[in-house]
Amino acid sequence: MTSASPPASSNPFRVLGRHRNFRLFWTGQTLSLIGSWMQTMAVGWLALQLSNSAFVVGLVASVGALPIVLFSMHAGALIDRGNRLRIVRITQAVFLAQASVLWLVTYTGHVSIPMLLVLQFIQGLTSAVEIPARQSMVVQLVGRDDLQSAIALNSSGFNLARVLGPATGGIIVAQFGIAWCFGLNALSFVAVLWGLYRIRLVVAPDAVVSAMAGSTTAAEVLRSSSADAMEGLRYLLKPGHVRDLLLLVTVGAVFGGPFLTLLPVVARDQLGLGAGGYGAMLAMVGIGGLVAALLVAGPISHRPHKGRVLMGAAICFPTLLLLFAYTRSVPVAYALLFAAGLAMILWNALSNGVLQMIVEERFRGRLMAFYSLVFVGLSQAVGSLAIGALARLFDASAAIALCAVVLMGASVGTVRRSSFWKAV
Numbered sequence: 001m002t003s004a005s006p007p008a009s010s011n012p013f014r015v016l017g018r019h020r021n022f023r024l025f026w027t028g029q030t031l032s033l034i035g036s037w038m039q040t041m042a043v044g045w046l047a048l049q050l051s052n053s054a055f056v057v058g059l060v061a062s063v064g065a066l067p068i069v070l071f072s073m074h075a076g077a078l079i080d081r082g083n084r085l086r087i088v089r090i091t092q093a094v095f096l097a098q099a100s101v102l103w104l105v106t107y108t109g110h111v112s113i114p115m116l117l118v119l120q121f122i123q124g125l126t127s128a129v130e131i132p133a134r135q136s137m138v139v140q141l142v143g144r145d146d147l148q149s150a151i152a153l154n155s156s157g158f159n160l161a162r163v164l165g166p167a168t169g170g171i172i173v174a175q176f177g178i179a180w181c182f183g184l185n186a187l188s189f190v191a192v193l194w195g196l197y198r199i200r201l202v203v204a205p206d207a208v209v210s211a212m213a214g215s216t217t218a219a220e221v222l223r224s225s226s227a228d229a230m231e232g233l234r235y236l237l238k239p240g241h242v243r244d245l246l247l248l249v250t251v252g253a254v255f256g257g258p259f260l261t262l263l264p265v266v267a268r269d270q271l272g273l274g275a276g277g278y279g280a281m282l283a284m285v286g287i288g289g290l291v292a293a294l295l296v297a298g299p300i301s302h303r304p305h306k307g308r309v310l311m312g313a314a315i316c317f318p319t320l321l322l323l324f325a326y327t328r329s330v331p332v333a334y335a336l337l338f339a340a341g342l343a344m345i346l347w348n349a350l351s352n353g354v355l356q357m358i359v360e361e362r363f364r365g366r367l368m369a370f371y372s373l374v375f376v377g378l379s380q381a382v383g384s385l386a387i388g389a390l391a392r393l394f395d396a397s398a399a400i401a402l403c404a405v406v407l408m409g410a411s412v413g414t415v416r417r418s419s420f421w422k423a424v
Contacts, residue, residue, distance in 0.1 A: 002006060002328040004113065010052045011406035012341070013153070013297075014149070015146045015149045015150050015153055015297070016153070018142075018146065019105075019141055019142045019143075019146065019150075020420065021141045021199045021200070021201065022138070022141040022142050024058075024193055024195040024196075024199050025064075025137075025138075025141055025196070025199060025200050026153060026154065026157055026193075027195055028158035028193070028194055028195025029134075029157060029192050029195065030158075030160060030161060030193045030198065030406055031191035031192065032188045032189050032191050032192035033157060033158055033161035033165070034160075034161040034164050034165045034168070034188060035099075035165065035168070035185035035186075035187065035189070035232065036095075036161065036165065036185060036188070037161045037164075037165025037166055037183055037282070038165045038166070038168055038169035038172065038181040038184060038185055038186040039099060039169075039180070039181055039182055039279065040165070040166075041165065041166040041169040041170070041279055041282055042061025042169055042173060042178045043116070043120070044057060044060075044261070044263070044264045044278075045104070045178065045219065045264055045275050045278065046111070046178050047060040047113070047116060048203035048264045048265070048268070049178075050112065050116070051113055052115050053392075054262065054265045054388055054392055054396060055388045055389060055391070055393040056113060056279035056388075056390020057261060057262070057264060057265065057388060057393040058258075058262075058384045058385050058386075058387060058389065058391070059117070059260050059385060059388060060113070060116055060117060060120055061120075061258075061261045061384040061385075061388075062382070062383075062384040062388070063117045063120050063121050063124070064120035064121060064123050064124035064127070065124055065378070065384070066121065066124060067070070067121060067125035067127070067128045068128045068131070068372060068373055069378060069382075070128075071109065071125070071129075071311075072097065072128050072130040072131075072132065072369040072370065072372055072373035073129060073229035073233065073366065073369050073370065073373065074226065075128050075129040075132060075133075075231065075369055076132045076365045076366035076367075076369020077226075077228030077229045077232065077365070077366060077369075077388065078129075079129070079136060079361065079368075079369065080133055080136075080174055080232075080329070080363070080364070080365035080366060080367075081228075083312075084133045084134075084136060084137040084365075085140075085196065085199060085201060086138065086139060087129060087130070087133040087320065088130060088133050088134050088137060088196060089193065089197065090384035091126050091127075091129050091130035091133065091197045092130065092189055092192050092193055092196065093189075093193065094122075094126045095123070095126060095130070095189055096186055096189035096190070096193070096348060098122050098123050098126070098390045099182055099183075099185045099189065100120060100183075100186040101119060102119050102182040103180075103182035103183040103185075103186055105119075106178055106179035106182055107177075107179035107180075108165060108184070108367060110418040127372070128360045128372070130396040131368070131372035132365055132368035132369035132371070132372050134366045135151075135154075135352070135368040135371070135372070136364045136367075136368040138150050138151060138154065138412060139356065139364065140201055141199075141201075142149050144357070146355065147353065147356055148296070148297075148353040148357065149298075150297075150412040151296075151298045151349060151352050151356065152293050152294075152295075152296035152298075152300075152354045153293070153296035153297045153352065154293075156290055156293035156294050156297060157293075158289070158293070160286070160290050161286070164189070164283075165284075165286075166278070166279035166280070166281075166282035166283050166286070167279050167280065167283045168279075169181045169275075169279055170276040170279025170280065171276070171279075172184070172276075173271070173275045173276075174274075174275060174276060207259055218344035218395060220309055221410060228366070228375055232366030232367070232369075232370070233362050233366075233370070234264050235360070235366075236359075236366070236367060236370055238362070241419075242355065242358060242359060242367075244414070244418040244419075245294075245351060245354065245355060246355070246370065246374070247414075248314065248351075248410060248411070248414045249351050249371070249374055249375070250353075250374045250378065251315065251375045251407060251410040251417065252317075252347065252407060252410070252411075253320075253375045253378055253379040253383065254374075254378050254382055254383040254386075254412075255377060255383060255403040255404075255407040256317060256318065256321070256403070256404075256407050257344075257375065257379040258342065258379060258383035258384045258386070258387040258403065259321055259324075259340075259387070259400050259403065259404075260282070260285070261276065261384040261387055261388060262387060262388070262391055262396045262399060262400060263281050264278050265396045265399075266281075266333075266396050266397075267281055269396065270328065270380075270396060270397065271328070271330050271333060273330070273339060275329070277310075280334070281333065281337055282333070284334045284335075284337040284338045284341065285337045285338070285340065285344075286341060287338055287341065287342035288337070288338040288339060288340065288341025288342035288343075288345070289341040289342065289345035290339070290345075290346075291342055292313075292342040292343070292344075292346040292349065293345050293349055294340070294349060295346070296345075296346065296349045296353070300350075305315060306350055306354065307421030307422060308421060308422075309346060310346070310347060310350040310351060310354070310421060311411070311414070311415055313343045313344075313346035313347040313350070313411065313423045314347050314411040314414070315340055315408070315411045315415070316339075316343040317340060317343040317344050317347060317407070318404040318407040318411065319404075319407070319408065319412075320336055320339050320340040320343060320406035321340060321400055321401075321403070321407075322400075322401055322404040322405065322408070323336055324337065324340060324400065325396075325397045325398070325400040325401040325404065326397055326401065342378075348375070351370065355367060355371065355406075356368075361367055371415070383403075387399045387400070387403060390402060390403075
């Protein structure tokens, strides 16, 4: 029997057994992401401790996304002409250095909001290159037939880390202090670098051409990458299924994802929880997301009509956020966060996979650059800052509710006006 047979297709982990390179990549990446989620949880809590301001919490989250907004498309153009594996190795090493500095300044008591903003900006600048390089590299590790499963399994690793990272981080904050979340994250990057340096790509990608080819000055490189970035934007935004799905993804990223930014405020001020409770809230989102990712990697990956599942999740997600915004019960909040995490990752993983299947290969890096610009850049630089400002103007509950209403309108409007979800 081939891997396309129903029994094999229902196993979400089959792609790990079939592809050694992806197995190395996924294992190292998942271990590293546990540390990254510890750091994400700790940065939010540290910003709240230093400032006691929901707006500053949103500002810290948003400043790390600003470079992604500014430079992602240029990075995507370079990635389409460069060695993606080498780029990912270099950027992961930069993440290691950034986390080490964050540990040092926090451990020695020299951390401040301005310093935190600078370090978040450096992380965002690196992410502008690393995210599209890493995501567009997956097809080189598994091929097109297993791409949807691999993307979903990446989401499962991300959400497993979202469960373990904040839960572990809450314990570490309580027992040893915030600094050690950053120190352990720095150590975790050793795992991903170990996996990346063991990967051997038998066939180099078609686009492995030096990004400097034909260019002799920095100005020429910038001019060339700008032209390639504009070509990519014209392709992605021309009328069709790619544009319709990207528009929905954009609204979802700006008005949906940033609710995570206000979780420290909701945990402390609305539910009366400490760092451990905040970590548990993030963990519940992660458990739901993990379940969703395994469903997409397994039984959903080869089924027809994935677009209907995608749109169902796009409607359920804001509905759950609206309910969560006004709950005062900790158990109910946990249950709603689990369901919201499930709907969110069903939507995200399916959107990512569908987009990569329908895009032309020569635009893959620029597609993932746009995707990271939206999901990380606009989500944090615009969405997190806006939701933080709304929370300051009203309160956290009202801010989450207003964003959920906007997202609900976009999802329902997409069902009525677009047909992409019927075609995939």
